[in-house]
Amino acid sequence: MLTVDQVAFHYSAATPVLREVSFRSEGGEILALVGRNGAGKSTLLRLLNGLRKPTQGAVVIAGKNTRDTPPHIISHSIGTVFQTPEQQIFNATVRDEVAFGPNNLPLTPQQREERVVRALARTRLTDFAGKHPLDLDQAQRRFVALASVLASQPPALLLDEPQRGLDQRGKNLLEEIIREEQAAGRCIIIVCHDMEFVARLASRIIALSEGRLSADMAPVDFFSDAPAMAAASVEPPDTLRLSAALGLPASLTPSSFADHWLARHN
Numbered sequence: 001m002l003t004v005d006q007v008a009f010h011y012s013a014a015t016p017v018l019r020e021v022s023f024r025s026e027g028g029e030i031l032a033l034v035g036r037n038g039a040g041k042s043t044l045l046r047l048l049n050g051l052r053k054p055t056q057g058a059v060v061i062a063g064k065n066t067r068d069t070p071p072h073i074i075s076h077s078i079g080t081v082f083q084t085p086e087q088q089i090f091n092a093t094v095r096d097e098v099a100f101g102p103n104n105l106p107l108t109p110q111q112r113e114e115r116v117v118r119a120l121a122r123t124r125l126t127d128f129a130g131k132h133p134l135d136l137d138q139a140q141r142r143f144v145a146l147a148s149v150l151a152s153q154p155p156a157l158l159l160d161e162p163q164r165g166l167d168q169r170g171k172n173l174l175e176e177i178i179r180e181e182q183a184a185g186r187c188i189i190i191v192c193h194d195m196e197f198v199a200r201l202a203s204r205i206i207a208l209s210e211g212r213l214s215a216d217m218a219p220v221d222f223f224s225d226a227p228a229m230a231a232a233s234v235e236p237p238d239t240l241r242l243s244a245a246l247g248l249p250a251s252l253t254p255s256s257f258a259d260h261w262l263a264r265h266n
């Protein structure tokens with residue numbers, strides 16, 4: 001469904017930002033894109049959603065090569081929630097914002113309505129449908145941006161620091177929605193600096209270091225690999241540190257830590 005093949009990119013000829021980046025996803029998985037500031041994560045997102053074209057190599061999403069497909073067509077295959085929701089919200093009501101995607105798809109009025117109602121319900125925005133999105137708080141605006149992407153039902157989702165600014169309830173809701181999208185077979189790519197969130201959710205970690213792919217690993221392997229973490233400037237989540245300190249098998253979540261602990265003491 002998603003192929004990134006030997007991609008290189010530079011904004012100016014002198015400084016390559018991405019080099020020889022390749023990975024694939026068939027969907028039904030959550031890819032966490034990690035790396036230090038300036039490693040090229042946001043640039044890679046812009047290549048994935050077609051806002052930028054690779055200098056070399058190819059990005060192909062749901063059979064469409066971004067090189068010869070306009071971004072508004074690519075957006076039917078890969079929906080983006082930007083780091084700052086204000087970057088993408090432009091309608092005067094939450095409902096219109098969420099309806100924008102479905103209104104541009106070949107759907108019946110009833111199908112459009114169903115998608116909007118469902119996306120509003122999933123993001124707990126039903127009661128705010130008539131409000132101006134910019135009258136909502138920061139966390140709700142993030143969910144407006146997410147709802148508008150969900151309503152279009154693209155096969156792939158790009159989420160840039162989606163958990164930022166959310167309280168625990170918001171993070172739980174976000175996690176629930178991301179897992180549902182994964183279960184529906186979509187490919188979800190999350191740029192994230194929060195390693196607790198990554199450890200809980202990701203099925204794969206794609207790490208960038210100075211514009212190169214430095215790791216494409218399962219989280220449990222990545223968080224047990226000190227050189228891989230150092231290259232991406234990443235610290236392991238607390239449960240991993242604790243399990244390492246106690247000589248227990250690597251645990252990505254408190255519940256798996258508890259299982260290993262109880263297994264040792266029973």
Ligand SMILES: Nc1ncnc2c1ncn2[C@@H]1O[C@H](COP(=O)(O)OP(=O)(O)OP(=O)(O)O)[C@@H](O)[C@H]1O
Nearest residue numbers: 011012017035036037038039040041042043044208
């Ligand atoms: N529009 C641009 N024009 C020129 N250089 C840019 C532009 N955007 C980013 N860069 C440069 O490209 C490199 C990669 O930046 P990018 O924003 O992709 O990294 P990042 O991994 O997303 O960083 P962060 O975690 O801080 O968001 C950096 O050196 C940055 O200064």
